Amino acid sequence: MATFRSWVQDINECHLCGKSSIEFCNSCQLNLCVNCVSKHVDKFQSLSHDIVPFKNRKIHWVFPECKFHQGQRCEVHCQDCQTPICIKCCIGAHKHHDASEIVEVVELKQQEIRKDIEEIETKLIPEYKKINTYLQGRLTKVTEELTNTEQEKERLRTTWHQEVDDIFDQVGIAIQAMKKSCLENVTAYQTKIKNLIEEMTQAIQENKQFLKTTKPLDVFNYKSNLNEYRNIIKVSVKYPSLKANIVEGKELSIEMGETKALLAHTSLSNSAVDVLCTSQKYLLTMARVIADIPTEHKPLRRMVCVGENEAWIIGSNKTISRVDIHGCVKETVVTNCRLWPDDISVTNQGELIYSDCNKRTVNIIRTGQCKIEILITTPWDWIPSRMHCTRSGDTLVSMFNGQKKKIIRYHGKKKMQVIEKDEHEKPIFEDGNFVLYLSENNNGNVCASDMNAGVLVAIDMEGRVRFRYDGTPVRKRDQFSPRNIVTDSLSQIIVTDYNNSCLHILDQNGQFLKCLECHGLNKINALSLDKDGRLWAGLFESGKIKVIQYLN
The missing domain is CATH 2.120.10.30 (TolB, C-terminal domain)
Incomplete structure (x- = not known):
């Protein structure tokens, strides 16, 4: 019995009605109260039932009932058809097919589940937590730098002539757009990482239940999400800086990312600002x-x-x-x-x-x-x-x-x-x-x-x-x-x-x-x-x- 996990606890509630149980069906691995014994036997009349006192219970796999042969349980797995079969199936429709004991197949699947749990716990979650910590730091840095940029923009505004206030207004719009975009992107990345951590934590709990179950079909239906979790997102946060150059009496220039403005002393009529803020795409x-x-x-x-x-x-x-x-x-x-x-x-x-x-x-x-x-x-x-x-x-x-x-x-x-x-x-x-x-x-x-x-x-x-x-x-x-x-x-x-x-x-x-x-x-x-x-x-x-x- 070393290959099965002990899942029966001291509290022996009836699996059918929830009341205290004193009986146990060794065949179907169910706790039963006195009133539910007959209900259980009547419902599955085609199968044999070994009803014993709860203290005499024996824990083992519960093999599914054969769909084609009444009263038979499927203890073999047909490798050709990828389906559970009974002994009669082995000498019938699946006579010449490659077959294995269903327990062996389940144990191999459980080994895969254990490996998934180990990689998620020891490798993936720590990696995602590092990214989350990095993003938190970048949020603070981006907010601080862009706030300083806004202050620098206001300082430069007083240096320029009143006729170019409209240029700085446009620069301000660009900064706000960039700030919003950067913060939204970092927040979105952080939310995604947090959700993935929660999702992987939940996946571990669910996977552990697969290791506890005594129902092979539940294990067969397990699908691994490990490849999706392995694709760890690499994050790089960038933000533009504000550059300015002032040559008194000749030329004023300001640059913010892709936004550039130039004011020449000889001609103000052609001054223009082309504001462009391209948010990150992924x-x-x-x-x-x-x-x-x-x-x-x-x-x-x-x-x-x-x-x-x-x-x-x-x-x-x-x-x-x-x-x-x-x-x-x-x-x-x-x-x-x-x-x-x-x-x-x-x-x-x-x-x-x-x-x-x-x-x-x-x-x-x-x-x-x-x-x-x-x-x-x-x-x-x-x-x-x-x-x-x-x-x-x-x-x-x-x-x-x-x-x-x-x-x-x-x-x-x-x-x-x-x-x-x-x-x-x-x-x-x-x-x-x-x-x-x-x-x-x-x-x-x-x-x-x-x-x-x-x-x-x-x-x-x-x-x-x-x-x-x-x-x-x-x-x-x-x-x-x-x-x-x-x-x-x-x-x-x-x-x-x-x-x-x-x-x-x-x-x-x-x-x-x-x-x-x-x-x-x-x-x-x-x-x-x-x-x-x-x-x-x-x-x-x-x-x-x-x-x-x-x-x-």
């Missing part, structure tokens, strides 16, 4: 789907967001549709493609472009005009596929020629760069019949998904390979299948994993940050970011679009 612990948009495009092939609440989409016809977040079609464009456009994108001027593989062209639809113009014609025998319009106004076009692939950067109609071979003159992309999806990050790196190689590859502005990411950190059942790519305001790279119906998030250096697995993300084939930084994920088979909030 990945949400749990991304959430905030909209589920149905469309008529089945399958849904490609998508690109426009503004805050709309996106252009294409399916398996010649039409490009603009839909809003409610699923309403706002505009349609009928292309002259033989089947459907291979890809769509939007220039930094807001003009829609699409690729036509049959005519080897990238076409543009000018704003306010119905006329379709040819923007780019690809080299002979090279067929255009996926595209991306950069912030600088360039157009990246991936193309293929048989099994060969490359990316060409265009500025207008002019070819600016060919991405095909690395600095050692070796092909960057693996030969094969899969096209390259692509995007450009804030640092100028071109990110492309090479599905033949099963990797995401980043190439810098000089054509050198920065890194390759093969999806290994996520360790899914199916092979990593990278397709659409977007990069956000934090220079994070987000790539769809079509086979595993999830999204991988990397930093700009290719380091894995998070895997997004929102409910219902089946076969993600299209991906885009709206103006508010929300992800729009298009599902290939259903034609639905999921709008996902993944940043704070």
